[in-house]
Amino acid sequence: MVKILISDLTVGADSVTQGSAISSALCSALATHDVVAVSFRGIGSASSSFVSAAIIPALRSMSFDDFKRRVRIIDASWQITDVVKRRVHLELEAA
Numbered sequence: 001m002v003k004i005l006i007s008d009l010t011v012g013a014d015s016v017t018q019g020s021a022i023s024s025a026l027c028s029a030l031a032t033h034d035v036v037a038v039s040f041r042g043i044g045s046a047s048s049s050f051v052s053a054a055i056i057p058a059l060r061s062m063s064f065d066d067f068k069r070r071v072r073i074i075d076a077s078w079q080i081t082d083v084v085k086r087r088v089h090l091e092l093e094a095a
Contacts, residue, residue, distance in 0.1 A: 001035040001072070006043055013046035013080070019053025026058050026071070034070060041075035051087045059091055 004025050010018040022038065029036040038055070040046065059067045073084055 001037055002029050002033045003037045003039055003074075004029060005039045005041060007041065013040070013043045013050045013054075015047070016049050016053040019050040019055075022050075022054035023057045026054065027061070030058060030061075030070060035072065036070065037072040037074045039075045040073070040077070040080050043080065044077060046080045046083050048083055048087055051083050055084060056087065056091055059088060064092060 004022065006013060006022055009025055010021050012018060026036060026038060055071070055073075058071055062070070067088075073081065076084070
């Protein structure tokens with residue numbers, strides 16, 4: 001398993017631009033690793049637009065079962081976990 005530390009790549013989790021940077025790293029890591037952990041260590045909150053840009057492209061590239069197996073969200077506050085869950089749920093409903 002490889003770990004992506006958000007704070008190594010961007011200063012926060014508030015914008016689409018920041019999310020896109022994480023998405024690029026996540027997609028690259030998924031191309032060469034079976035499981036990728038995205039660490040929110042040091043990040044207090046995340047916007048829905050950040051999560052949409054950072055996580056949803058990976059979800060769209062594979063089945064939900066594969067996504068659950070391969071992508072781990074770690075070191076996340078309850079607020080971040082809630083935003084990720086709600087955004088993933090909305091994406092699945094729209095599919």
